[in-house]
Amino acid sequence: xxxxxxxxxxxxxxxxxxxxxxxxxxxxxxxxxxxxxxxxxxxxxxxxxxxxxxxxxxxxxxxxxxxxxxxxxxxxxxxxxxxxxxxxxxxxxxxxxxxxxxxxxxxxxxxxxxxxxxxxxxxxxxxxxxxxxxxxxxxxxxxxxxxxxxxxxxxxxxxxxxxxxxxxxxxxxxxxxxxxxxxxxxxxxxxxxxxxxxxxxxxxxxxxxxxxxxxxxxxxxxxxxxxxxxxxxxxxxxxxxxxxxxxxxxxxxxxxxxxxxxxxxxxxxxxxxx
Amino acid sequence: xxxxxxxxxxxxxxxxxxxxxxxxxxxxxxxxxxxxxxxxxxxxxxxxxxxxxxxxxxxxxxxxxxxxxxxxxxxxxxxxxxxxxxxxxxxxxxxxxxxxxxxxxxxxxxxxxxxxxxxxxxxxxxxxxxxxxxxxxxxxxxxxxxxxxxxxxxxxxxxxxxxxxxxxxxxxxxxxxxxxxxxxxxxxxxxxxxxxxxxxxxxxxxxxxxxxxxxxxxxxxxxxxxxxxxxxxxxxxxxxxxxxxxxxxxxxxxxxxxxxxxxxxxxxxxxxxx
Numbered sequence: 001x002x003x004x005x006x007x008x009x010x011x012x013x014x015x016x017x018x019x020x021x022x023x024x025x026x027x028x029x030x031x032x033x034x035x036x037x038x039x040x041x042x043x044x045x046x047x048x049x050x051x052x053x054x055x056x057x058x059x060x061x062x063x064x065x066x067x068x069x070x071x072x073x074x075x076x077x078x079x080x081x082x083x084x085x086x087x088x089x090x091x092x093x094x095x096x097x098x099x100x101x102x103x104x105x106x107x108x109x110x111x112x113x114x115x116x117x118x119x120x121x122x123x124x125x126x127x128x129x130x131x132x133x134x135x136x137x138x139x140x141x142x143x144x145x146x147x148x149x150x151x152x153x154x155x156x157x158x159x160x161x162x163x164x165x166x167x168x169x170x171x172x173x174x175x176x177x178x179x180x181x182x183x184x185x186x187x188x189x190x191x192x193x194x195x196x197x198x199x200x201x202x203x204x205x206x207x208x209x210x211x212x213x214x215x216x217x218x219x220x221x222x223x224x225x226x227x228x229x230x231x232x233x234x235x236x237x238x239x240x241x242x243x244x245x246x247x248x249x250x251x252x253x254x255x256x257x258x259x260x261x262x263x264x265x266x267x268x269x270x271x272x273x274x
Numbered sequence: 275x276x277x278x279x280x281x282x283x284x285x286x287x288x289x290x291x292x293x294x295x296x297x298x299x300x301x302x303x304x305x306x307x308x309x310x311x312x313x314x315x316x317x318x319x320x321x322x323x324x325x326x327x328x329x330x331x332x333x334x335x336x337x338x339x340x341x342x343x344x345x346x347x348x349x350x351x352x353x354x355x356x357x358x359x360x361x362x363x364x365x366x367x368x369x370x371x372x373x374x375x376x377x378x379x380x381x382x383x384x385x386x387x388x389x390x391x392x393x394x395x396x397x398x399x400x401x402x403x404x405x406x407x408x409x410x411x412x413x414x415x416x417x418x419x420x421x422x423x424x425x426x427x428x429x430x431x432x433x434x435x436x437x438x439x440x441x442x443x444x445x446x447x448x449x450x451x452x453x454x455x456x457x458x459x460x461x462x463x464x465x466x467x468x469x470x471x472x473x474x475x476x477x478x479x480x481x482x483x484x485x486x487x488x489x490x491x492x493x494x495x496x497x498x499x500x501x502x503x504x505x506x507x508x509x510x511x512x513x514x515x516x517x518x519x520x521x522x523x524x525x526x527x528x529x530x531x532x533x534x535x536x537x538x539x540x541x542x543x544x545x546x547x548x
Contacts, residue, residue, distance in 0.1 A: 177457065181455060183450065
């Protein structure tokens with residue numbers, strides 16, 4: 001099977017930085033998964049004894065804590081400081097940005113609207129920085145039933161699709177006197193998306209590698225599906241099924257921003273051997 | 275010929291206000307046409323002796339001056355105050371708004387982008403309030419060749435189409451860190467546009483009445499043309515040609531925001547008699 005790699009795929013700047021920081025604190029603890037990739041989390045545990053706690057209450061007193069790339073809610077951070085002073089902030093700077101915007105804009109009286117998945121840790125973190133009740137919406141339909149103020153500030157979860165973000169912005173522009181639009185969608189995500197879109201148009205089958213709870217991986221998968229109906233989302237090479245490749249000649253490979261190179265390499269080797 | 279009037283047409287709030295103000299200052303002078311309708315300007319001259327000067331230099335010392343609905347450039351206003359203190363501001367409040375926004379946003383360091391026709395008096399006025407060089411763009415193509423800063427503020431000429439404004443906003447949102455979008459498109463214009471769109475879908479011929487240099491009238495005409503190929507733009511009933519109505523049953527009538535009722539009535543009478 002011929003394999004073509006997307007021009008841009010895998011680890012983004014924020015994930016690379018977070019992993020470097022976690023590796024520099026062996027024996028440390030992350031509050032929630034550092035990144036959304038179970039295999040890489042297992043490697044950090046294996047090679048660097050970096051553990052995961054799901055709740056602040058579980059974090060041992062005075063332990064070495066690493067804040068996950070997605071950031072954490074403001075209140076959790078406060079509670080954490082009562083437990084330990086050894087905190088390394090691996091929040092992606094592109095996530096810190098919307099957190100700051102929410103704080104500043106809510107202070108200035110703008111209604112905060114966050115385009116994102118309310119259950120995603122990044123969004124929970126960003127939301128916590130608004131000093132006034134904010135709206136989290138995942139699609140334009142949800143927005144249509146809401147009370148919208150005259151002056152709003154709009155931010156996005158970093159991994160959302162630009163086209164959807166623009167639909168939300170357009171809706172608000174028609175409703176409001178002023179909309180402050182902060183395009184907080186991450187370029188790296190965008191580059192991976194563009195490369196995946198391009199590649200998925202020219203192959204017979206498309207494999208997207210990444211965590212199944214990773215927002216940006218799910219976006220990539222949905223883009224590939226649009227252009228190549230035989231698209232599959234896998235976490236690693238063990239999920240590959242030979243049947244998928246029956247009658248196919250060229251296989252495209254893309255990977256989410258939290259997928260390490262070693263997993264991508266394993267996947268490619270496995271496909272090439274088919 | 276059966277005539278159907280658009281649900282919303284003709285004079286908007288700002289025009290009604292301006293005419294009321296002009297009529298309260300008989301013998302006054304407007305700097306440029308008060309509104310874009312030659313017939314109504316002729317009536318003001320006839321009935322109230324309200325004259326038009328094209329340049330500040332032509333305005334006689336200490337005369338009674340009425341500022342046109344479209345507003346005038348800041349510098350002209352300054353010069354005018356050296357000539358006379360008898361100034362009545364008939365600038366539409368919906369035009370004063372983008373003037374203030376340009377001043378305030380340019381003061382705060384935002385690059386000002388005005389969506390509008392650079393030759394239109396309203397846009398010349400709005401532009402003059404920006405303290406830094408501003409961009410005036412009439413379509414998205416013009417924007418693509420420009421240097422856009424990280425933080426921009428976007429306003430619109432009051433009579434522009436919302437759909438076009440959103441295209442510009444979307445383009446900027448993809449380019450910039452922050453876009454402050456001020457929807458300064460006038461609702462009255464929008465109501466007339468919606469009513470014209472609706473009506474033009476259900477008639478055989480569409481007559482749009484208004485000044486040929488009136489921006490909102492031209493917009494109405496372009497909307498009608500989209501849905502009813504037999505659409506005509508006229509300034510008054512004398513321009514009506516019988517041939518247009520050959521084989522037609524229902525005629526729709528819309529009118530720009532600066533078209534007085536008496537002209538609309540004359541047009542309808544003429545069509546009904548065909």
